[in-house]
Amino acid sequence: xxxxxxxxxxxxxxxAVLERTPATLAAxxxxxxxxxxxxxxGAGTWSPLDVVGHLIHGERSDWIPRARHILAxxxxxxxxxxxxxxxxxxxxxxMSARLATFERQRRENLAxxxxxxxxxxxxxxxxxxxxxxxxxxxxxxxxxxVHDLDHVGQVARTMAKxxxxxVGPWSAYLSILSDRPRP
Amino acid sequence: xxxxxxxxxxxxxxxAVLERTPATLAAxxxxxxxxxxxxxxGAGTWSPLDVVGHLIHGERSDWIPRARHILAxxxxxxxxxxxxxxxxxxxxxxMSARLATFERQRRENLAxxxxxxxxxxxxxxxxxxxxxxxxxxxxxxxxxxVHDLDHVGQVARTMAKxxxxxVGPWSAYLSILSDRPRP
Numbered sequence: 001x002x003x004x005x006x007x008x009x010x011x012x013x014x015x016a017v018l019e020r021t022p023a024t025l026a027a028x029x030x031x032x033x034x035x036x037x038x039x040x041x042g043a044g045t046w047s048p049l050d051v052v053g054h055l056i057h058g059e060r061s062d063w064i065p066r067a068r069h070i071l072a073x074x075x076x077x078x079x080x081x082x083x084x085x086x087x088x089x090x091x092x093x094x095m096s097a098r099l100a101t102f103e104r105q106r107r108e109n110l111a112x113x114x115x116x117x118x119x120x121x122x123x124x125x126x127x128x129x130x131x132x133x134x135x136x137x138x139x140x141x142x143x144x145x146v147h148d149l150d151h152v153g154q155v156a157r158t159m160a161k162x163x164x165x166x167v168g169p170w171s172a173y174l175s176i177l178s179d180r181p182r183p
Numbered sequence: 184x185x186x187x188x189x190x191x192x193x194x195x196x197x198x199a200v201l202e203r204t205p206a207t208l209a210a211x212x213x214x215x216x217x218x219x220x221x222x223x224x225g226a227g228t229w230s231p232l233d234v235v236g237h238l239i240h241g242e243r244s245d246w247i248p249r250a251r252h253i254l255a256x257x258x259x260x261x262x263x264x265x266x267x268x269x270x271x272x273x274x275x276x277x278m279s280a281r282l283a284t285f286e287r288q289r290r291e292n293l294a295x296x297x298x299x300x301x302x303x304x305x306x307x308x309x310x311x312x313x314x315x316x317x318x319x320x321x322x323x324x325x326x327x328x329v330h331d332l333d334h335v336g337q338v339a340r341t342m343a344k345x346x347x348x349x350v351g352p353w354s355a356y357l358s359i360l361s362d363r364p365r366p
Contacts, residue, residue: 009349027206132352139351146343150359153339160332166192168322169315176333
């Protein structure tokens with residue numbers, strides 16, 4: 001099997017990752033001292049607290065609404081996604097509250113996804129992305145997975161950088177410390 | 184508070200991350216389909232399964248033995264760490280078995296760390312790294328934390344790349360897909 005392929009994803013593989021993300025983030029973040037939870041990589045970058053708010057917004061506004069749009073055969077472009085919505089919507093909510101909301105929404109959305117009873121033909125159905133042009137439902141579901149993993153990686157990277165200088169000379173071996181910030 | 188500082192880490196902040204890593208990796212990886220668990224970023228890079236084996240080797244051979252060495256005031260260089268040991272030591276062990284071993288070893292090592300009853304003076308105690316020269320116990324403990332987070336990030340990145348092309352045009356938005364492999 002090559003890593004390069006244009007086949008749609010296997011639905012069971014998609015769900016296996018999506019259903020693990022809330023527990024992964026809860027294990028990593030719930031009850032953590034503030035020094036970790038509110039750290040950023042600098043001005044304009046997100047803390048772990050911000051990231052969980054962003055994931056909540058995605059559950060509300062992005063993945064399932066877009067899947068419905070494509071399944072309905074709606075020829076209009078998919079609604080644009082607000083990448084900064086968490087700064088209003090989740091403002092003032094604690095990490096524990098955000099993690100619980102994310103867990104519940106993800107569980108409900110996966111129940112909805114399973115209830116679609118998608119066939120492999122459905123995964124090839126097409127929609128119009130407002131910026132990227134033609135996309136498929138399979139690509140949307142694969143993107144949901146990679147988006148989760150991207151933000152898990154971002155949380156780990158952001159936390160690591162709290163100790164960017166505290167590690168002393170070991171920074172030479174810890175490549176995560178020199179990885180990009182995320183705008 | 185600046186991110187740049189040379190103060191030793193706060194022991195409670197160190198333990199808060201270290202005690203969460205086994206559950207984080209178990210939530211992310213236990214029971215995952217093979218397509219995720221054994222994926223790599225290409226020749227010479229590690230799968231999530233390899234990473235957990237590497238973390239087990241670190242629990243056995245790196246962090247606590249090095250802390251004892253420094254606390255004993257041993258003037259000899261710290262023992263070198265074998266970054267490839269997992270390919271022999273954990274060979275043939277399932278993901279679930281590795282996760283359980285890692286959880287148990289980490290729990291025991293944190294009990295040992297707490298039993299040291301470290302003072303902030305202890306955190307400034309010095310040892311000799313075989314390649315990096317003079318290091319402190321505080322830097323060693325901060326490195327243990329960042330090393331965990333580096334590998335959590337690596338697992339997320341490696342899994343994401345399984346869908347490197349499956350996401351179609353969305354790859355333009357998913358920066359994790361173009362992040363470095365880890366040699």
